[in-house]
Amino acid sequence: MINDEIEILVLYTSKNGGTKQLAEAICSGIESIEAVFSRIRTIPELKQHNHEILIQTSTEHPSVDKSDLLECSGLLIGSPTRFGNMSASMKLFLDSTLDIWISGDLINKPAGVFTSTSSLHGGQESTLITMMLPLIHHGMIIVGLPYSEPDLNTTSTGGTPYGASHVSGQGSGGKKISDEEFRLAFSLGKRVAEVAKKLQ
């Protein structure tokens, strides 16, 4: 980060691309605020095979480094829903941030959350809320979406007051996020950027 540039870290993990699309929409919202920039990073996906843990890194965006957390002025984290909760990869990463909790470097920075599920009632809100808990322990200021966003009242896909979301449907994924999902993800990124700018 150079001088008083404001950078917001958008950190996600995604297997089939739904959460990744939300991350990219969130970055557009962040970049819509003057002098605020997005930094997109991924967390390697963990897979278990025959009692072995395999690590798969993204080829599209760089992997996160702890310094990204220290340098950001705000944070958004996104994970696919796994049985109504965040993925093991995201949880493992958050569990590795004890040193940052001790140093208090995330205190008073704004944060938001996002997720993707295959079904409409498959646990988006439980995933979003449980992803907030470690961020609250870090002393972050949680930013959600207000009902002044018209899409919150009308969406028949994803998008919640707790954070941005996507309903990917059955199958192998790859479905494009809906217009409502895009706009709500954009607004969440924009809102975190605005709050970070005010707090700077």
Ligand SMILES: Cc1cc2nc3c(=O)[nH]c(=O)nc-3n(C[C@H](O)[C@H](O)[C@H](O)COP(=O)(O)O)c2cc1C
């Ligand atoms: C182990 C596992 C658990 C899952 N649990 C849920 C769930 O609780 N609710 C749901 O709707 N979808 C569930 N899914 C589906 C994914 O959340 C869904 O495909 C999501 O869109 C994937 O996000 P991605 O495209 O970013 O990888 C699960 C998938 C896996 C592999």
